[in-house]
Amino acid sequence: MTGTFLYPVLLHYPVEDKDGNEISAAVTNLDLHDLARIAITYETGDVWVVTPIPEQQQLVRDIVEHWTIGAGSRHNPDRKLALSKIRLAACLEEVIQVLSLDVSSPVFTVSTSARKTGSELSFESLRQLFKQRQGHYLLLFGTAWGISRKLQRQTDYQLEPIQAGGGYNHLSVRAAVAITVDRLLGR
């Protein structure tokens, strides 16, 4: 299945800290690289990086510019291709608004989490949903300790946690994006 209808969204706000407080997390350089490389490998839609903090937005612009038009683009053309997939927004509402202007079919939000909510879709059910309810899907990932519970409840769909036998579920957001996109689009 080609994945252009699926947009990984990396939220730095609203996310939680380890005590469950709502915070705005800092941007991590390697998150941008890893997500861009996953997106281009699996041919997803663009990767949206969301942060409301102007200095952090500038950091994202600087990183993307270095690799798409600066010195990095000459050093590593593959990385240029990947980083071109990165788009920036101040909040999730802005992503939905901008994307809705670009596309004619409806835009749905799917939150991911290491926490069970009791009303999640399985990976297989979400794959089925993609076929049954055509549209554009924003696949939300939270940095720090994950998407705020409040936002999680407001999304159209919640995806089940990545199950792996062990009781430990603190994958990095980079690993979680890789596994989730592979389960939804791979093979």
Place this chain on the structure above:
Amino acid sequence: MTGTFLYPVLLHYPVEDKDGNEISAAVTNLDLHDLARIAITYETGDVWVVTPIPEQQQLVRDIVEHWTIGAGSRHNPDRKLALSKIRLAACLEEVIQVLSLDVSSPVFTVSTSARKTGSELSFESLRQLFKQRQGHYLLLFGTAWGISRKLQRQTDYQLEPIQAGGGYNHLSVRAAVAITVDRLLGR
């Protein structure tokens, strides 16, 4: 399937640079964190980090120590648990030697690559092999532009590249480990 027989090995040597020359690559802090967190989530064996360079070995020890007995261990106990999975070796031969002393069943090497060699096992075949040929499996990942071709030919098995439709196959080693371990042990 419990994954304790499978050991992710992160090779910094011998790997290739983008022109195909054999090099020793630098250690990346987040690689250690991400691989440790994947390993504990999927209950694999220990993660072996391989670098022949003494200063780089010291860097690995410093990072692991910070999170397992230093300030990081008090700040984040989950990370302590994960980073305890990291072991260090100067070369792949040392990993095989040390592991062979620890365990009674045979030790096999499986290389991963974004390049096709023509003699790879599929993910499904490797899953079958785990049942048919019991032993301990070292799952080798190369940093930089991947494991050197010479070493790749010398391993017991080669695993097929992660296929994802697009022609682009430059996933980060962190994403490649996440997807590979999930395909072999997840679900």
